[in-house]
Amino acid sequence: MPLETDLEPSREHPHVPGPSLWPAGFAVGVVALLVGIVVNWVIVGIGAVIAAAFGFLWARDVARGRGLADAPEVEPERRDGRGAPKTHEAPRTTYGRSAFLEIGTLGIGGLIGGLVTLPALGFMLMPAFLKQKSGAHDLGPLTDYPEGEFVVATFMTNPAQGEVSRRTAFVRNNGVVNNVPSFTIISNHCAHLGCPVQPLTAVPPQHKLYRDVTLIPLPTPPSGFSCPCHGGAYDTEGNRTGGPPVRALDRYLFSIRNEHLFLEAPYSVSHVDGVGASARIHKYTFSFPGEHLDGPESWLYPIQPPH
Amino acid sequence: MAAPSSRYERILYPVDWLEERSGLVGGVKYFLFRKVPGDTNWFQTLGSATLTAFLIQAVTGVILAMYYKPDPQNAYPSIVHITNDLWAGWLVRGMHRWGASVFIILMFLHMGRVFLFGAYKYPRELNWIIGVLLLALGLAEGFTGYLLPWDQTSYWATTVGININGSAPFLGPFLAQFLQGGTFINADTLSRFYAIHMLLLPGAIFALIGLHLYLVIRLGVTSPPWSKHPAGSGPVTPPAVPPRTGLTEPTPRGGSVRG
Numbered sequence: 001m002p003l004e005t006d007l008e009p010s011r012e013h014p015h016v017p018g019p020s021l022w023p024a025g026f027a028v029g030v031v032a033l034l035v036g037i038v039v040n041w042v043i044v045g046i047g048a049v050i051a052a053a054f055g056f057l058w059a060r061d062v063a064r065g066r067g068l069a070d071a072p073e074v075e076p077e078r079r080d081g082r083g084a085p086k087t088h089e090a091p092r093t094t095y096g097r098s099a100f101l102e103i104g105t106l107g108i109g110g111l112i113g114g115l116v117t118l119p120a121l122g123f124m125l126m127p128a129f130l131k132q133k134s135g136a137h138d139l140g141p142l143t144d145y146p147e148g149e150f151v152v153a154t155f156m157t158n159p160a161q162g163e164v165s166r167r168t169a170f171v172r173n174n175g176v177v178n179n180v181p182s183f184t185i186i187s188n189h190c191a192h193l194g195c196p197v198q199p200l201t202a203v204p205p206q207h208k209l210y211r212d213v214t215l216i217p218l219p220t221p222p223s224g225f226s227c228p229c230h231g232g233a234y235d236t237e238g239n240r241t242g243g244p245p246v247r248a249l250d251r252y253l254f255s256i257r258n259e260h261l262f263l264e265a266p267y268s269v270s271h272v273d274g275v276g277a278s279a280r281i282h283k284y285t286f287s288f289p290g291e292h293l294d295g296p297e298s299w300l301y302p303i304q305p306p307h
Numbered sequence: 308m309a310a311p312s313s314r315y316e317r318i319l320y321p322v323d324w325l326e327e328r329s330g331l332v333g334g335v336k337y338f339l340f341r342k343v344p345g346d347t348n349w350f351q352t353l354g355s356a357t358l359t360a361f362l363i364q365a366v367t368g369v370i371l372a373m374y375y376k377p378d379p380q381n382a383y384p385s386i387v388h389i390t391n392d393l394w395a396g397w398l399v400r401g402m403h404r405w406g407a408s409v410f411i412i413l414m415f416l417h418m419g420r421v422f423l424f425g426a427y428k429y430p431r432e433l434n435w436i437i438g439v440l441l442l443a444l445g446l447a448e449g450f451t452g453y454l455l456p457w458d459q460t461s462y463w464a465t466t467v468g469i470n471i472n473g474s475a476p477f478l479g480p481f482l483a484q485f486l487q488g489g490t491f492i493n494a495d496t497l498s499r500f501y502a503i504h505m506l507l508l509p510g511a512i513f514a515l516i517g518l519h520l521y522l523v524i525r526l527g528v529t530s531p532p533w534s535k536h537p538a539g540s541g542p543v544t545p546p547a548v549p550p551r552t553g554l555t556e557p558t559p560r561g562g563s564v565r566g
Contacts, residue, residue, distance in 0.1 A: 290474030
């Protein structure tokens with residue numbers, strides 16, 4: 001037997017990993033951990049525990065060599081049809097100095113790499129998903145919203161960021177029902193792909209200003225809303241009446257403080273039954289345009305990023 | 308190395324100096340003077356054309372980055388400044404803007420050539436896969452670059468593009484929120500697209516182009532499908548060439564273009 005094979009048994013007699021469930025469980029744990037980062041810290045914990053447990057079992061198997069199965073040895077073919085004489089002895093299992101240094105270098109290198117990379121990756125990903133709630137926004141005194149009329153209100157969700165944070169809502173005062181004021185506040189983000197829908201009526205140039213809010217009362221009531229990008233059409237309750245949108249226009253919650261209208265969190269709407277104060281709104285979590293909220297298509301969007 | 312004697316050797320002395328220390332000259336010769344099939348077609352220059360288009364994008368992009376300001380207040384004014392005020396700004400911005408389309412079109416033409424010549428077959432499948440990744444990254448360059456002028460067209464086109472991503476099943480909403488860096492397009496969206504456009508994607512594209520070219524050199528160029536020469540019918544041993552003929556003549560190491 002030549003000397004080289006003695007020194008490098010693996011080259012002559014390859015090891016292949018034997019069948020094992022530990023890597024699969026480890027992978028499930030890592031996936032649960034990553035999903036949990038977005039969804040819930042409890043799931044992060046569960047994922048970490050699963051990954052650690054299966055990783056430990058996997059590493060233990062590998063270290064003991066139990067998970068390794070010798071590759072089946074196939075005898076080289078010979079012309080006379082008989083197998084070649086066996087020259088191979090069982091490989092000596094050694095765990096020498098160089099193997100220790102190799103594993104140590106890779107392990108420490110991987111650890112340092114992970115310590116540097118993970119915070120940077122997190123910094124890239126997490127700010128898009130955390131602290132996305134913006135507080136209530138003062139849209140001005142209630143007297144600026146005449147009963148039964150639509151007012152186009154634009155406002156900055158984050159005045160520090162400037163005009164880039166400006167959003168638009170169509171606000172209609174539905175009057176007072178049972179001593180409770182009612183408002184219909186429809187977002188201008190098309191439920192197709194987010195372009196700005198326009199009221200189907202003449203929009204006068206005159207507007208009122210209140211802090212960062214501009215208010216444009218519409219003298220003639222719009223017959224609905226329509227999107228310039230791909231022709232989505234909606235009625236005055238925001239229900240889809242034509243074109244590509246998959247649901248009704250989004251709406252905003254509101255509150256009234258000191259006779260001022262305050263805009264609260266946005267939410268998504270599949271459709272609205274009835275009109276005005278007596279409307280029955282089918283509410284859903286605020287979702288991206290193009291997402292179905294009800295019906296079988298909504299199963300394609302089981303989890304929403306935190307808004 | 309002996310001191311240069313003839314005039315010819317004196318001229319090439321710096322090249323020899325470099326070669327003796329780095330072997331780079333031999334590498335360049337190996338790259339440039341490789342064997343190709345005798346009936347190579349003009350269509351097989353489309354890959355080099357695509358590479359050239361990308362390099363033009365890289366160079367003009369670096370220069371544009373010296374004047375462009377990626378924040379919502381200044382982005383559009385800086386584009387106007389580049390286009391109208393700066394010397395040849397209109398030209399360099401135009402090269403980058405139109406060159407982007409040229410790059411995309413050439414990628415598709417190159418892909419079509421590879422497909423129609425059957426050049427994606429064994430042993431070149433991996434290079435096809437790398438090419439598809441390069442195509443995806445190139446399209447992503449187009450998508451992220453489109454926002455940067457920060458005018459009405461780019462803003463709403465990007466809104467629509469992000470929301471198309473958002474309507475993808477399961478992880479679409481997460482992808483969209485990652486892309487715009489929040490629930491809505493905000494001040495960070497522009498700088499995020501800028502960083503992706505000028506650092507992340509070009510880095511990945513450069514790396515993959517390196518792999519792509521390495522495989523082209525390793526595996527060689529395919530004959531056209533109408534080739535009458537059977538594969539591997541070229542000369543087995545390269546012709547003898549006198550030693551040290553410099554850059555101007557092919558050497559045995561690189562083989563001969565006239566094979």
